[in-house]
Amino acid sequence: MRYPIAFGDVEIPLFGSYRNQKVRQVFIRRQWQFLPQTVACYFDLAAAKAPIAAGHNTKKIKFPMQKSFLLLLVLSHTIHLQAQNSPPAVNRFLDVSGALGDKxxxxxxxxxxxxxxxxxxxxxxxxxxxxxFYSGTDKPFYTAPARLARSTTIPFIIVFAGHDEKNIDTLTVRKPSVFSLNLSANFGYRFSSKWYGGVNIDLIGFSLGSTSNAFLLSNGAISPDPAVKPAHFNLLLTGDNDYGSLNSEFFMKYKVAERWQLKAVYQFYFAEYKTTDRYQVAPDGTKVDRFRNKVNASGSVSLMIYDVRSVFRLPTLRT
Structure with missing residues (x-):
């Protein structure tokens, strides 16, 4: 049977049957919906009686105001500690990753x-x-414009579209080297306190890099171009509609220390070069100077992950 305990103007549920008997110890438990655990408070009362109010099947025990205040203080402190243990609303970190492919x-x-x-x-x-930063040796770059390389240019659907092999030429770059800086979109999910996974992809930015010798294979003929260079503008438009050099990752992280994590990653990187002296001639007569290398780096491992909040003393936001 459930009885309320009253002190001052506050009542807290009391469980158990105490009709016509002395109360030596009273345990008060209240389940808060937003807490994952029960808040329990213990009071030792000396030979207190619980008179039954006339006409009601309830009991009221008068607590001294000191113990009333103590109960509220314990409840408030417990709730505050629970809020402190919840994850911060914002996660900021630095990420250094390395990936290797074929040369x-x-x-x-x-x-x-x-x-x-x-x-x-x-x-x-x-x-x-x-x-x-991307670097390679004697890497093939293929015709980049989507209207030539794919059977359709519809965004997102282009990812699954077939290649139009008859329109694809090859630019072999001797020493490709590209440095890109891009804004990225990031998505993640925390599986546990140790495991975290997600995806990220570059959206827009720019690239720099050194010129290199290259050979263009077009219509069965090979011609040299001594000064090919990276495309400077980067823009995500999905699939072969993209421009420039863009990075994307699928990854899993494992927490090894309070501020450090390891990351296994599959990386898909677009590197784009442009010719200066030699061009591919498209079926419609237009000249094509953009060529792309799609870098698949599977099974690569991140060097380190570092919690950036303590480095720059950024505030921890909570709601």
């Missing part, structure tokens, strides 16, 4: 600002800035 590789540095969403704050979405 090519990348290293990237990222700053990420993610907002945790949902009641459990397991999902993350945010923006960041990423610089990527």
């Amino acid at each position: 090519e590789g990348t290293i990237s540095f990222s700053y990420v600002n993610n907002w945790r969403v949902g009641k459990s704050r397991k999902f993350e979405v945010g923006l960041g800035a990423r610089s990527t």
